[in-house]
Amino acid sequence: MVPTLETLPVQQAAVVVALALSAGVVWWLDRPTGRWGRQLRSRFVAGVPWGTVVSSGLVLAVYLFVQGGLDHWYAPTVIPFTAWSYTYLLGMVTAPFSHSGPGHLVGNLVGTLTFAPLVEYAWGHFPRERGESSFSSWRTNPYVRAFVLFPVAVVLVGLATSFFGLGPVVGFSGVVFAFAGFALVYYPLGTVLALVAGEVLRLTYGAFLRPVSRVSSQEVFSTPWFADIALQGHALGFLLGVVVALWLSERRRDDHPSALRLWTGVLLFSVSQSLWAVYWFRGNGEFVLYRAGGLALVVLLATLVTLAVRADDGPFARWDAAGVGRATSLRGSFSRLSRRQVTFVALILVTASLAGPGAGVNLLTVADDDLSEQRVTVRDYDVTYAENVQNRMVAVADVEAFGETTTVNTSGVIVRSADRDIWITAVPKSRLAFDGTVPVRVGGLGWRETVVATREGWEVVGNGSVYRVSLGVDGEQTPVFASESRRAEPMLAGRNVSLAADDDGYTLLVESANETARGRLPATNESVTLANVEFTNEGGKVMARTETGTTVRVATKETYN
Incomplete structure (x- = not known):
């Protein structure tokens, strides 16, 4: 590798020289003759x-x-x-x-x-x-x-x-x-x-x-300063x-x-x-x-x-x-x-x-709450994911004043320890949706463990996202949350198409007036036919084709930063 101005310590050396030179000039102009040291x-x-x-x-x-x-x-x-x-x-x-x-x-x-x-x-x-x-x-x-x-x-x-x-x-x-x-x-x-x-x-x-520092414009997740x-x-x-x-x-x-x-x-x-x-x-x-x-x-x-x-x-x-x-x-x-x-x-x-x-x-201590049974346990810590549940960290004391209240809801990865009176939204829902994968570190004196929260999902055309959240410890993944189903905006020959999530993956639903056809979301470059509609996963885009040849996109794989 050829050394460059960025890799050589030239600029750090320039800072040292500039500081030393400036200090020398000030010393020469003031001529403290030990006065500064005596004062200290x-x-x-x-x-x-x-x-x-x-x-x-x-x-x-x-x-x-x-x-x-x-x-x-x-x-x-x-x-x-x-x-x-x-x-x-x-x-x-x-x-x-x-x-x-x-x-x-x-x-x-x-x-x-x-x-x-x-x-x-x-x-x-x-x-x-x-x-x-x-x-x-x-x-x-x-x-x-x-x-x-x-x-x-x-x-x-x-x-x-x-x-x-x-x-x-x-x-x-x-x-x-x-x-x-x-x-x-x-x-x-x-x-x-x-x-x-x-x-x-x-x-x-x-x-x-x-x-x-090389800086380029990019999307970032942030909360108010x-x-x-x-x-x-x-x-x-x-x-x-x-x-x-x-x-x-x-x-x-x-x-x-x-x-x-x-x-x-x-x-x-x-x-x-x-x-x-x-x-x-x-x-x-x-x-x-x-x-x-x-x-x-x-x-x-x-x-x-x-x-x-x-x-x-x-x-x-x-x-x-x-x-x-x-x-x-x-x-x-x-x-x-x-x-x-x-x-x-x-x-x-x-x-x-x-x-x-x-x-x-x-x-006060954190009150008992009904955490989801879908969780991972690391010693005395319980880690799960939930949405729109009461924030126990804020609401240990129920106070209302000037139109505001401590009884508020929260969504995200929740860490609880009854032994330590800990209850915290360790990763907000919005951050997990932005990053896709976020580590959560728990532990105590002399030990630590990392729980990796992962979200993966699909953006349903015209109607938000369907997603799943899993928690990983030592390489073992545990599904802990599946969002509600979403109906795609396009209608195909009078039929509605929806996407639903569960612990095992995703299900396509094609609904007509008389019946509902169900089938698993196809893997990449594979297809499945439901109620005469063919669904193909084209590298993260789910395309639907009717028997008349009409083709529309119904969902796109979520991407993260």
């Missing part, structure tokens, strides 16, 4: 944010060794490591550190590497309380703070986003948003800058992974980060940025990270996005955070003209609270209101 070493052990490094390593280790990403980088096991219910502790504990694929993982690692160092810098490996020395106790030991306390705090925040997250969640993004919420309290515009730096990291990673956002988990993590930062800053009496910087930073971050994307799932692939209401919410969020950080210690009952407004005297202990305390309590209440629904849902 004033907060970090050896100038390195070790807590960020350890936390990122933990997330990567879960992907590689728990989810099987070391052997299956592009196909990790996800279902058993998702947060489903308090009764399934394995999922609750592993979910905040697990990911659905390499793109999901890299995105959250980039977020960690951009936001977490700001958090660690604000906190510091060296105590700043007056009179404390670095090695006076284990709490002030810089190595304990860097390698133990910071990672432990990260794990605790991750568990909080899992245990109080709404619905089945997976991923480190809740913690990433907590990093961002914390950093915004200390460095609002620096956090926005870090957000842009994250895009540079993503581009650099992509440039090394795929320096050249906002449908994969765990909005409640992101917002919960963000508010947890803000609350922790406020607690720390008040305990240490740290300085706060201006109100304008705070409000601007929180609003820019919230909008750019789609915290405004409030949506509802109506079942069977239908979603509703509340764009205007979401924008109003993030504006109010920016206002609340700004108030919580910048409000002074004056009495809330006599809010002066420089504040939000003037309040009349309040009775009881509430009137003796300071403005800072009131806004902090309001922030806690908003956080609790987000966490409450998640805790309520996670307390």
Whole structure:
């Protein structure tokens, strides 16, 4: 094979040279003479944010060794490591550190590497309380703070986003948003800058992974971009980060940025990270996005955070003209609270209101349902295919509000485990119809199994499709679903032609006023005659010919991407 510009590492080398040259130019112009290093070493052990490094390593280790990403980088096991219910502790504990694929993982690692160092810098490996020395106790030991306390705090925040997250969640993004919420309290515009730096990291990673991409137009299966956002988990993590930062800053009496910087930073971050994307799932692939209401919410969020950080210690009952407004005297202990305390309590209440629904849902277990007897069983997992059945993942709690309800239907490949309280539409009907074959990975600690869902069918002229779904495990295929019959639009000499599916294949039906003739769909390049109509399978096209010589197409083999 002759080397080309695309196969040689010339472009990766060009990136390295460009970055090194740029860094050298900046160094030469600033001439820091060790100033940068001294600044970092004033907060970090050896100038390195070790807590960020350890936390990122933990997330990567879960992907590689728990989810099987070391052997299956592009196909990790996800279902058993998702947060489903308090009764399934394995999922609750592993979910905040697990990911659905390499793109999901890299995105959250980039977020960690951009936001977490700001958090660690604000906190510091060296105590700043007056009179404390670095090695006076284990709490002030810089190595304990860097390698133990910071990672432990990260794990605790991750568990909080899992245990109080709404619905089945997976991923480190809740913690990433907590990093961002914390950093915004200390460095609002620096956090926005870090957000842009994250895009540079993503581009650099992509440039090394795929320096050249050849792209052509093609059909793809997609869901709405906002449908994969765990909005409640992101917002919960963000508010947890803000609350922790406020607690720390008040305990240490740290300085706060201006109100304008705070409000601007929180609003820019919230909008750019789609915290405004409030949506509802109506079942069977239908979603509703509340764009205007979401924008109003993030504006109010920016206002609340700004108030919580910048409000002074004056009495809330006599809010002066420089504040939000003037309040009349309040009775009881509430009137003796300071403005800072009131806004902090309001922030806690908003956080609790987000966490409450998640805790309520996670307390429930998946109710028993009547899954089809046509299924495959892999240890404690049942896998089948069904259409227009009640979505047990959403409807564990029957709630109706603003014309929407959690009682919705779903269609597709369903995975259930009574032992793990798992119920999920692992492959939607529309995706299977697009791809034709989709793998479903189930498993647990130390094991995994792949169930391959396959759809094959025929498009009946003028009336949709007739199809069959089978599930394969270890090469053994099990039919689990056959769609209803469809009548072709053309009539042949006063006769209707229909196509029906069953576990064994397809049946042609020719119906007249007095009788119905049935016969199996012929194989490729073969024919069958029913009620004086000859049907021929011409390489995936079923052609019908009457005794008068009239020939029409009645069905075409489905094709997939």
